[in-house]
Amino acid sequence: xxxxKEKPAESPEGIQAGPPKSESFGGEEIKYESExxxxxxxxxxxxxxxxxxxxxxxxAEYLAGxxxxxxxxxxxxxxxxxxxxxxxxxxxxxxxxxxxxxLDSFDAAIKYDPKSPEAIGLSQIYNQFKSVLKNNGLEQIKxxxxxxxxxxxxxxxxxxxxxxxxxxxVEGGTIIEEVQxxxxxxxxxxxxxxxxxxx
Numbered sequence: 001x002x003x004x005k006e007k008p009a010e011s012p013e014g015i016q017a018g019p020p021k022s023e024s025f026g027g028e029e030i031k032y033e034s035e036x037x038x039x040x041x042x043x044x045x046x047x048x049x050x051x052x053x054x055x056x057x058x059x060a061e062y063l064a065g066x067x068x069x070x071x072x073x074x075x076x077x078x079x080x081x082x083x084x085x086x087x088x089x090x091x092x093x094x095x096x097x098x099x100x101x102x103l104d105s106f107d108a109a110i111k112y113d114p115k116s117p118e119a120i121g122l123s124q125i126y127n128q129f130k131s132v133l134k135n136n137g138l139e140q141i142k143x144x145x146x147x148x149x150x151x152x153x154x155x156x157x158x159x160x161x162x163x164x165x166x167x168x169x170v171e172g173g174t175i176i177e178e179v180q181x182x183x184x185x186x187x188x189x190x191x192x193x194x195x196x197x198x199x
Contacts, residue, residue, distance in 0.1 A: 089137065089186050096138060100183060100191060103129065107181065141182035143193040148173045152182060154192040160199040174198045 106126040110119045130138075141152045148155060156179055175195045182193030 090188070092136060093185055093190060096133065096136070096183075096185060097190060099133070103133075104180065137186040139184045139187075141184060141189070141193045143175050143178040143182065143195050146175050147171075148175055148195070148197045152184075152189060152192060153195050154182075155197050156194050157196040158199045159196055172198055 103126075106122060106129070110123050110126060113119050114123075143153060146153075153175065159176065161176065174197060175193075176198050177196040178193055179196065180194040182189070183191050
């Protein structure tokens, strides 16, 4: 008895053996990928994800750099605006420094004979003059009775007060006499007060 080898079943005509590679659905052809094609797609997806991660990192770095550059620009612009403001604020400093000796002369003339008609007239002009300068940022530094402060005062003498010279107790380092008035322009000392202090 002879063994007959069975032939593999042939697919009927028009029918493909195994899973279909594509089929039509709703007038559109749908393609199916094999396992090899799926592995290739996974590699592509992985590569795209890595590229996306790199892009996101670069984007974050560029954004941080842009934000720093913007902050630096804003700070530079503010500094520039402040310099311009300070320039206009102190533009009259030289002129005011030349006017201060005239204020000193007014002050000395009024103190010489404060009750005279001339001194009263001078006092009115002096006050108008000071008012205009005050409106332009000039401010007199407080001195008499204040504690000596080298930022605002210049000591020309230190005197030891004798008992009974002053009715109140004066602490050491207190200003007891103002020799020359001091002034600030917009908060900046342009001339320190010349004073005498208690030892």
